[in-house]
Amino acid sequence: MVAVSDAIERARTLLELRRPADAERELRGLLAQNPQHSAAHSFLALALLEQGNPADAVTEAYEAVRLAPDHWFPHYVAGHVHYRERRPDLAMAAVQAALAISPEHVPTWTLLSRTHMLTGHWREMADAARRGLAIDPEAAEPASLLALALVALGEAEPAKAAAAQAVRLDPDSATAHLVYGRAALAFGDPREAADAFREVLRLDPGFDQARELLVAALKRRNPLYRWLARFQSRFRGGWWLVFLLPAVPPVIIVFVLIALLHWAAWIAESWTTLRLARAKATRLLFEGAESRVALLCCCLPALGAALLALGITLGQDALGTGGVAVMALVTPVQEAAHTSAARARAILYGWTGLLGLAIVASVALGSVGPALLSVYAALATIWVAAGVRRVFRKEQAPL
Known part of the structure; x- marks a missing residue:
């Protein structure tokens, strides 16, 4: 049992380090000895997804659900796989199944919020993010998603407050600064938005969306351009x-x-x-x-x-x-x-x-x-x- 737990923990760490191929090897070795291990199938689904193999990821996620239908994590992983593949209906069903089993996990509410974002249901996206924050007020990701939803809904002050909260909770998060910049850009402060996007690129130089938004913010510093773009x-x-x-x-x-x-x-x-x-x-x-x-x-x-x-x-x-x-x-x-x-x-x-x-x-x-x-x-x-x-x-x- 200790060896199995150690293998799962090593795979989890490798995924966090963005080494999915190494995580896959670790998990396949575990499954060769214990093919009925639901968590191993779940983490293998994530490793395969990160390597651009969605079909096999779905297969592994469903196998995990089959082996442990009464546990929330396999349903959560299935929802994550479907979300990444832009299948909102399947993702929503899996997330709802995970919440029905265990509604106290913040990542599940975060995934639900992201799934609503995929379909443009901004009010539902905001509600799911608030549920996650109610469970853990110190969670930065639900705060970021809440800010994005409020930006889409046109609620300026609450959006800025939620974005500022996300940055305060995790000042080293590129996503939090990106959301802060998007809120500033949406509600008429291109200079502050540009500063936020520069911080995103400092934290994560490969963040292409931040580069594009920084360009947009620099352009909107021109009042005439800003008026024409708004029109x-x-x-x-x-x-x-x-x-x-x-x-x-x-x-x-x-x-x-x-x-x-x-x-x-x-x-x-x-x-x-x-x-x-x-x-x-x-x-x-x-x-x-x-x-x-x-x-x-x-x-x-x-x-x-x-x-x-x-x-x-x-x-x-x-x-x-x-x-x-x-x-x-x-x-x-x-x-x-x-x-x-x-x-x-x-x-x-x-x-x-x-x-x-x-x-x-x-x-x-x-x-x-x-x-x-x-x-x-x-x-x-x-x-x-x-x-x-x-x-x-x-x-x-x-x-």
């Missing part, structure tokens, strides 16, 4: 306005204004990104693709304006209209670049390519109609992109 994130215009067009044709003006303001916001995004990517103090925060997209989107308006001026000078309406269409391409390029799901991004880049071909063809044929349609289609990409992202939203990374 862009909150207002695209309801699709239902389309049904008003036959009765109230002037509604089209609303669509035009929305599209133009989004275009202006993407121009601001491009210029701000390019400026930060060229600055010595911040250039390392940017990947090459980001700066290239920003440079392209800064060049498109200049190229389009040159074509417009040339078209006016030469009296070629198709060339001038094509120039306007080139300027409008900023919207589809940026919408594609800011789409995280790979297939959705590929579709939007394909759409952008088709618009570019249509512009070239219309100029070559001297036809104004296709060029004008390309202008409208490019500016309307904000709605096209929203629809594409909705189709592929299951591929989006969790918050």
Whole structure:
């Protein structure tokens, strides 16, 4: 029994040290001698999950549940595996089974909160995090999750208080500082948010999400960019306005204004990104693709304006209209670049390519109609992109 306990403890330690392959070897050695050991199957599921083997992880988790259906830990591990694989329904069932057996474990309430986060049930996420804090007021992770839920619910002061509590409880936690920065960024304090994200990167230099959020915080220090970004994130215009067009044709003006303001916001995004990517103090925060997209989107308006001026000078309406269409391409390029799901991004880049071909063809044929349609289609990409992202939203990374 002592040897079995020692093997389990060694495996647990190896998992904490992020050495899942070593933990797997330890656990398989134990299971070779004792194949009915439920905890060994549970920890093996976690080791396999960390090594990118979810199918076998699920098998081991279910075997652990079969061997010890009246113990909370195998159900918890099954829920964790399903959560990591973004299967919220299965994760929820497993977590509820664990809570029905033993409702006093904070990690289970934490996992329940994370599962609600996966489905966007913010109020339930907050409630689960509060249940965890009620059991252990010194637990930093439930405090962080509570802050995230309150940020999503728009409750500024409680969110800031919960985030500050998470940092106080675990000042060496990169996650706690990340949540604190997200709360500050969401509620209008980009400077404090930037400081928090820098602390995250000091604690964990490989935390990519912190790098992206630091870039966002640095951009939002510009008041004009901040206003345009706020407009862009909150207002695209309801699709239902389309049904008003036959009765109230002037509604089209609303669509035009929305599209133009989004275009202006993407121009601001491009210029701000390019400026930060060229600055010595911040250039390392940017990947090459980001700066290239920003440079392209800064060049498109200049190229389009040159074509417009040339078209006016030469009296070629198709060339001038094509120039306007080139300027409008900023919207589809940026919408594609800011789409995280790979297939959705590929579709939007394909759409952008088709618009570019249509512009070239219309100029070559001297036809104004296709060029004008390309202008409208490019500016309307904000709605096209929203629809594409909705189709592929299951591929989006969790918050």
